[in-house]
Amino acid sequence: MSEQAAITTFDAESGFSLISKKVLYKGFFQLDEYTFKHKLFKGGWSGEVRREVFERGHAVVVIPYDPIRDEIVLIEQIRVPALATTKSIWLLELVAGIIEPGELPEKVAERELAEEAGLSLLGLTFINSYLVSPGGTTERFHLFLGQVDATKAAGIHGLEHENEDIRVHVVSREQAYKWVNNGRIDNAATVLGIQWLMLNYQQIRDSL
Template identity: 55%
Template sequence: MNSSSKTQLESQFSSGDVDILSKVSLYNGFFKMTKVSFRHQLFQGGWSEIIERELFERGHAVALLPYDPISDSVVLIEQIRVGALESDSPWQYEIVAGMIDKDQTAEQVAIREANEEAGIDVSHLEKISHFYPSSGGCTEQLDVFVGCVDASKAVGIHGLEEENEDIRVHVVTREEAYALVTRGIIENAASIIALQWLELNVSRLRSQWNTQ
């Protein structure tokens, strides 16, 4: 292979190759819906026809996998989810998560949500991933972290009353948590990504955090 060959995929296009013609607000409530008209450069040259899409605007969120390296256990939360109302059980097992408020960093939100949703403090944070859960029609971006916690402190029911949150905390071994992924019981994308990442990085993480 030529030493000058690219080792990573690099798109030939950027945001400057998109012409946004209009944005029309369709709904502005708990979430927002916008109708966007745009055109874009084509791979074979020239421009596309005008494309119209409804865009679900959900903001930027953070998810945190609380992990106890001493007991090798994780903290999961259970709460009802409107998107799963018609499934066998709308109560979903997930990791801690929340939306980024104005003037807050992703790291600050991760620490805040660990306290609000599970009643625990985070001593160390490590970034796992950043991704779009559904970029075909949603603006949401998600930062995923793993946080060092004392899982023995994670008990009870939590959540903010003014946000109608009713969250139950569960502490399970790392093996049990990953089994929930392989059995299809955990269906939340950020939770699946975080628990799979933990399986690949647990030895390094335990060694690192147990000495800090």
């Protein structure tokens, strides 16, 4: 598939000129080719530069935390791309999901917590948003703290029509942090979320 866009962006102040954007592949995900010029730090402008950009939308990540029991709910599911660098392709993760067109991140957080962990939100706090890997993808994650009752977390979850097979784990905050430190948890969104919790858990518990 190839769809060519004409020049769409020129911003002399920012020093960036988008010459064209071409769709190379479009399936569940999309791969685009950007052709552009930009100002150089040494002065002047670059020649034409081409970069392939992975388009997969944006997503929400939720830290399901029970501040009363000081426990965190993690999910475990298969991640085939992990085959390239890890021994196990079943990863421990935070709850997460893609934002559909027109959907609010807060609604995604509520939906995914129910679908992936069978839990209801008792409270939701926005933490921050960040670019996942801006060298290759446009994707941005929106990170939330979701207050939950961890005693209600158990079992197997996920949507059958999406071939999801998700197992729920409830662990202490300290145990989750140990898994980050020893590398058992090694996916970026989960590492960042648990590290944020370690820095802020006391303030959360004191506010109860």
